[in-house]
Amino acid sequence: MKPSQFAKGFQARPDTTSSEKRTALDRLNAIDGLVQEKPKAREPVGRASQPEPVASTEEAAPPSTENESVEYRAWRIEHGYRPGQIIELPLKAIKPSPFNPRHFYLKASIAELAVNLAKQGQQQAIHVIPDYAAPGSYYVSDGGRRVRALKEANKEIVKAIVVDLPIGLESYKLGYDLNVQRDSQTVFDNAIVWKRFIDEKHFQSQRELADHLGLDESTVAVALSVAKLPEAIMHEMVVRPDRFGSNMAYQVGRYHGARGTDATLRLINRILADDLSTRQVADIVKGRAAPQESPKPAGRQRYAQRLEIKLDGVAVGDLKSYGDDRLELRLKGLTKDRRDALLHLIEEMLKAK
Structure with a gap:
């Protein structure tokens, strides 16, 4: 497949460090640039399930975009779509991407956004990719949280920009970079998704995955170690990203391997209640400190x-x-x-x- 205008940024230059975020900004600005510079095209009328079609002839087609994929060009000619145009799509036609970098979405956060959307409506369009194998449906490229909140608010229509991007590792890399820029990517998302990438042989080793993402191999190794935790335990930590970063999650994972789920849940409660540092938790894991060494009753009551x-x-x-x-x-x-x-x-x- 010929690289698309959005995807060609992946070949422009590799990410060199985990802290480097210019690539994410460049790609986001590329999309925003199309939106700002788009012609005043007529948007679909009413609540149609598809963008309003035009005669599918070369003369009636929107002007070509450099390096766009064959599939995308055929789709936009059929639907009279101009790159960057905001259209309305039925929410039921939107589905999650199998290469979404996010796995965890906090219920409280979704509920809060749903209330806001119910009051003010959708202010920012999501980005979607046509599923060319299933006409009429679209994968979310950016905006998974908004989609969930719209469903929570019982909305039927979503505002969307249809982008030219393949569903695959390139799509994942774009979403991952943007989430890193927004500080919304967690070690727990990485743990689940990276383990699946390895299990499904998208990458043959953690080194290959690290090279693709421009990360140190040790960063990937820590996430894959965290992936051994049950998701129920991850849920207890993902709600507090300020307390459970990569290092703390790694220590909790080590403790779980030695002590099991119930003891680990008690440790998580103690980390939050006593504001334990990563060093203190590491000492507990190594047996240098008792898990309940403070003068508090054994069997701490869990909150309701x-x-x-x-x-x-x-x-x-x-x-x-x-x-x-x-x-x-x-x-x-x-x-x-x-x-x-x-x-x-x-x-x-x-x-x-």
Whole structure:
């Protein structure tokens, strides 16, 4: 397949370090550039299931885009589509990509976005790729969280830009780079997806995978080690990316290998409750410290509910409920004024009858 305009950036130059993010920005700007420079084309009328078709002749076709794929050109000629045009598609026609770099989507985050979409509507179009083998359906290239939130909000239509990108490792690399730029890619997403890539022989070794992503092999090795954890345990950690980065997740994985699931869940609770450092957890894993060495009752009670608290879109802590009569609020990173105001509000609420 001839490389597309969006995909050709992959051959432009390799990523050299895990911290280098220019490639992601370049590719995102390429898409945004098409949107900004698109001609004032007529969008489909009503809630049609497909972009409004035009006569499929070369004269009626939109002008050619350099290096576009044969499949994409045939699709856009059939539907009268211009690159970068925002159209409306039925939400039921959108499906997840098998090469989506994200695996975990937080329920609380999806619910929050769904409320916003219900009030304000969809403000940003998703990017989709036609499934040429199943006409009328599309893979999500960018916007999986928005798709889930739209479904949660019981929407039937999604605004989308149809991009020329093959479904495969190139599609994964673009999404991965963009998620790294947005700081939304977690070690747990990498663990699940990279293990599947190795299992399905997309890559023959972790070194080959690391080379493709421009990462150190040790980074891939840590993620594949984390992949041995049950997803139920990963779910307990993925909600707190501020506490469970690669190193902490790796230590939790080692502990699970030695102690099993129940003990690991108790360790995760203690990491959050006592704000343990990675070094402290490593000492517990090595047997240098007891998992319950602090003077707290054995068999710590698990919380019944947990609410993540954000300020200006950044997680600062959580509120947990235990049983019928106990609440535990843990926050950090607050300014003194915010902290004092919050303490005053709580004091006033407790005084109220």
